């Protein structure tokens with residue numbers, strides 16, 4: 001496909017701190033779980049921060065007395081983190097805004113209405129405290145236009161500006177060309193074998209999504225293609241951890257192994273500032289052309305940071321995390 005092979009290199013610290021900013025609990029599983037698992041398996045410190053509590057997700061039928069949707073979604077996120085090896089989970093504490101046009105859009109506390117500097121300030125505090133080397137947020141339209149996903153893009157970029165030491169910044173995206181190929185190959189093959197895929201008839205990556213844009217990004221504008229097939233079992237298990245979200249997760253779980261691997265075996269990232277050309281590689285192996293940190297992720301005494309999992313709210317300074 002005319003892609004360049006990324007040179008693996010000694011230009012990056014061997015152990016980095018990588019922060020993934022996600023909109024809702026379960027987004028980490030479907031979009032970057034392979035990269036999270038790979039980073040954690042290689043000994044990098046991985047932090048996942050959620051913009052919202054996912055409080056407008058599906059209401060599970062088996063809520064315990066006193067348990068809220070928010071409680072369930074947080075415990076599912078913790079379970080996913082345990083599966084993937086995430087070191088720290090944090091919450092910016094905003095409310096789920098719902099899709100464009102929903103009444104929830106106007107709710108006080110909705111992430112889409114958050115003051116940009118306030119939300120980004122909460123994240124920048126983590127970037128500084130953790131000396132984050134790499135921050136991963138979303139592409140400019142959040143992949144499919146969901147207002148909370150667009151906000152992840154804005155907050156991520158602003159937080160990188162506010163941080164005392166600007167981290168390398170990547171944006172996870174979907175490869176629109178690969179999705180079109182998936183529809184015309186693996187999905188068509190499954191159909192020919194009589195396997196029914198729920199979204200079959202309507203799956204069109206070129207159709208206008210929530211904000212009028214088509215899905216994801218053209219391949220020519222993407223920087224990194226990360227093969228995560230070695231981590232697909234963990235990715236699937238992380239998705240399954242979000243079982244309360246029956247319609248999305250149930251659909252993913254219903255995919256045949258071939259369609260699942262074709263759909264989720266590669267993760268795609270834009271790295272603004274890097275030259276054009278899709279690099280088949282791993283962004284933590286580095287690229288000599290890339291800007292970014294070069295200091296090893298060690299404590300002042302030179303020892304590696306310890307990896308006990310932590311979690312907590314970021315909306316209220318002083319709350320445990």
Ligand SMILES: [Zn+2]
Nearest residue numbers: 023024027149
């Ligand atoms: Zn989401």
